[in-house]
Amino acid sequence: MTTQSSELPDRINIVIPLFNDWQALSLLLERIRAVVDPALVSRLAFLIVDDCSATNYETLPQGIGQSLSVLRLYRNVGHQKAIALGLSHLASLPDQYPAIVMDSDGEDRPEDIPTLVQTGAAHPGRVVFAHRSKRHEGLVFRVFYEVYKTVFRILTGKVITFGNFSLIPARQLRKLAHVSEIWNNYPGGVIRSRLPYTAVPLERGRRLAGESKMNFVSLVLHGLSAVSVLMDTTAVRLALFCVIMAGAASLGIGVVLALKFFTNTSVPGWTSYLVSSFLIVILQAFLISLLLVFIVLSYRTQPQFIPARQFGDFVERVEEVY
Structure with a gap:
């Protein structure tokens, strides 16, 4: 799916939370350069949210998109909170642009970035999520994931068929950064915020390097955090x-x-x-x-944690790679 250059915003921020997955990130960036239309790649600005990794990158691919920055955190806060901190950092900047949230391991396919952008252009003002039409995890994981979605629907009355891979319109970014619930669970926070959103069916990719950190315990904790948003x-x-x-x-x-x-x-x-x-x-x-x-x-x-106001307490520095 292609998007006309005239329809593209001047800049699209890509927020990528990461914990020790530097090798997968390098492969992901190279794949973005290889499969995404150059007119779109030239507008991408990458923000890597380093969730206090125990390791650091040796080298990262250069010259992909407009810029690449690493947001260093003082402590490990977990995947969902890292997303909230990355979005809050972008919301604090003077100029606002659309933001795409995607994982560093390649399971959010670079080939689908143009689809999110085009869907966002067709639905201005709506957060666009990737609805997983096909998954590649093992049978046990898929079964428990279906159980999680069923329990979530029973307990909250909401249907959640999407994860973090999404596009946030520029005019909604600051609003979302003031939603306290994204601190616990980003997709659930969007649902709770009542901001308009839509979903587009996209296939889930395969991990580019390393092993997945999502196991049964992680899935249960993820499910509990999603339910807690709608407590x-x-x-x-x-x-x-x-x-x-x-x-x-x-x-x-x-x-x-x-x-x-x-x-x-x-x-x-x-x-x-x-x-x-x-x-x-x-x-x-x-x-x-x-x-x-x-x-x-x-x-x-109880007073609510507002990411847009308190994110600075967790940020050590912003490192400009290029």
Whole structure:
């Protein structure tokens, strides 16, 4: 898919969070130069968010796009927070340009950058996500990923079929940097922000070098961080479930007592056992609902971390490579 040069913005920032994946980054940059139209490549400006890597690059490809900078962080904050810090740094600059978020390992394919740009031009003002139409991970990972999406939909009422690979319009960048929820989960933060967004189906690529750091534990933590972004909605849904369980338990008590006093089907001891069990369910539902109420109230009263205001506390320096 090609984009007319006249339709392209003067500059498109590429935010790439990275932790020790310098070899994959070098291959990614070379692949961008090889497969993306030169008219588009000439407008790209790369911002590598170094998440306090234990290693450093020896050499990086030169002359790809307008510039390449490395945002050095004081400490390791994790993938999602690194994205938030990179976007906040760009939002703090005087001139605002569209920004593309992509991973350093090559699983976000460079071939799809023009598609994001063209979709963004067709939907001005909307954040454009890459919806994964095809994945290459193992069967176990894909199964658990589907479980994660199902649980997310049940708990939040939202459907999430996309990850970090996305394009943010220039006029939405500063707004998004003031959304506290992107600190925990970038896609969930966009959903929570109520900024308009769309998704385009794109195939997920294969890692260019090294091994993936995403495992079962990482996937669970990622899922929990996504759900936590919509904590108030999740708490309300869980509270409603507790109310339904308490109602079902109360109905069960009524049925048990009716069988006890109005029929001849009673067995010695079973009535008191069932009534006690149903009462425990009601008590647990009440306590869980009460706990959820306090969690939501505490969440709403605590001061929120605003990445646009506090990102500077995490930034050691900005290193200009070229």
